Amino acid sequence: MYPAPFAYERPTSLGEAITALAADDARVLAGGHSLLTAVKSRATTPGTLVDVSELPSLAGVDRDDDGLWIGAASTYAALLADERVATVVPMLADALASIGDPQIRNRGTVGGNLVQADLGADLPPVALVADAVLTIHDEAGEHQREISDLYGEEVGADHEPAAGLGTSALLTGVEFPASDATGSAYVRRTHPATGYATVGVAARLWLDGDMIEELRLGATGLCRRPIRLTAVESAVRGQSIEDAASLATAHAPADVTSVDVHDDPNVSGSFRRTILGTVTAAAIDRASGVDE
Amino acid sequence: MAEHEVELTVDGEAASVAVEPRTLLVHAIRDQLGVTAPKIGCETGKCGACTVTLDGTLVKSCMLLAVQAEGGTVRTAAGMADGDELHPIQQAFRATHGLQCGYCTPGMLLAAERLLADQPNPSRAEIRSALKGNICRCTGYQHIVDAIERAAADAGGAP
Incomplete structure (x- = not known):
């Protein structure tokens, strides 16, 4: 496969990167594991790839009382090797471990996963449930955005980055705020052909004994943006953890009645709708056993 | 598009290749440097036939641009044997009909070595988890x- 020609730039500072991204047809290259596949098939034909993978401002992990900050160019493997990730945000560690295979986890990045938001990407629902805060740099400087801004009603066309970001903006880091939840988890059913999630659900749970005080759920794989499962959340709130599985399977269909669920030759939309409840129940069950 | 001069070391040999930005690392290694151990399979990042290590990290060389490997050290399966003496993992694959x-196989060997x-x-x-990124359509993996169990045992691991 020979991609259409493009220029390549490797800026050495954030300022240089922002300048390079101001070009109309420039795209950010980090791990490249979503972008290069689309570039090779010519599904997308950028004029310039701006390689930010080694910019220091996008690297590293920092933990303080407010939460966990993750540099956007951190690879999945680097985060899985950092025990602070599983300690502070267990559902994030679950999601990272479920991505692809060792080679993909060695190159793919958190920023790319969130911004590209491929169908069935594992990190967007986790970030949504965690109310992650994005640090974004553009020509106007640095600003913070809520993760829900990134995934508005639509994420954008296939192979294009999330529409909420702006074309010349660069995601530099993601903050996962500290939580007082009892536990969290992410569970997915893997798509047999793509290796992404057919359906994946992130759950964060607040328990008082056996009673569910609060529950936040995010799902991926249904359409090209993560969605909150608010019908299940409200059905389960105040109920016993023992009843969570049956309530999740009963109420999950209500969360996708108005969603145009993705259909493909391997997995039909109705199958995705059917398994949403059981994957949700599994995520709640796992979250109840994983301390946050 | 302007070509970039990329310096890298492949299997211990320092090399310099002039590549277009769109040149994939696997093409630079195979077509320009003549090291044909990494194979081109799916070119979509699924099959792992093009697996190499870059600075010690297991990667699929069709999923990187050659320009991204600037200054890097690449190891391919061709660098595993010591002259005519096969690497112990290669010997184990041979002994157990692991291919x-x-x-x-070149990708399997490097994934096994990393594991x-x-x-x-x-x-x-x-072992199966470590091989998730490497597809074999002949053996059924058994x-x-x-082979990898045997290589581990030969190297002193149990059993």
Whole structure:
């Protein structure tokens, strides 16, 4: 496969990167594991790839009382090797471990996963449930955005980055705020052909004994943006953890009645709708056993 | 598009290649440097036939641009043997019939080497997990897993 020609730039500072991204047809290259596949098939034909993978401002992990900050160019493997990730945000560690295979986890990045938001990407629902805060740099400087801004009603066309970001903006880091939840988890059913999630659900749970005080759920794989499962959340709130599985399977269909669920030759939309409840129940069950 | 001069070391040999930005690392290694151990399979990042290590990290060389490997050290399966003396993992693959057509083998060998460096005594489940990014369409994996178990045992791991 020979991609259409493009220029390549490797800026050495954030300022240089922002300048390079101001070009109309420039795209950010980090791990490249979503972008290069689309570039090779010519599904997308950028004029310039701006390689930010080694910019220091996008690297590293920092933990303080407010939460966990993750540099956007951190690879999945680097985060899985950092025990602070599983300690502070267990559902994030679950999601990272479920991505692809060792080679993909060695190159793919958190920023790319969130911004590209491929169908069935594992990190967007986790970030949504965690109310992650994005640090974004553009020509106007640095600003913070809520993760829900990134995934508005639509994420954008296939192979294009999330529409909420702006074309010349660069995601530099993601903050996962500290939580007082009892536990969290992410569970997915893997798509047999793509290796992404057919359906994946992130759950964060607040328990008082056996009673569910609060529950936040995010799902991926249904359409090209993560969605909150608010019908299940409200059905389960105040109920016993023992009843969570049956309530999740009963109420999950209500969360996708108005969603145009993705259909493909391997997995039909109705199958995705059917398994949403059981994957949700599994995520709640796992979250109840994983301390946050 | 302007070509970029990329300096890298492949299997211990320093090399310099002039590449277009769109040149994939696997093409630079095979077509320009003549090291044909990494194979071109799916070119979509699924099959792992093009697996190499870049600065010690296991990667699929069709999923990187050659320009991204600037200054890097690449190891391919061609660098594993010491002259005519096969690497112990290669010997184990040979002894257990861990290959049939051989197309996936260069990637399997490097994935196995990486696994055994991190985990000298892996379970069969751990071996299969480490091979998730490498597809074999001949063997059904049984003999590949046998080979890696044997290589671990030969290197002093149990059993």
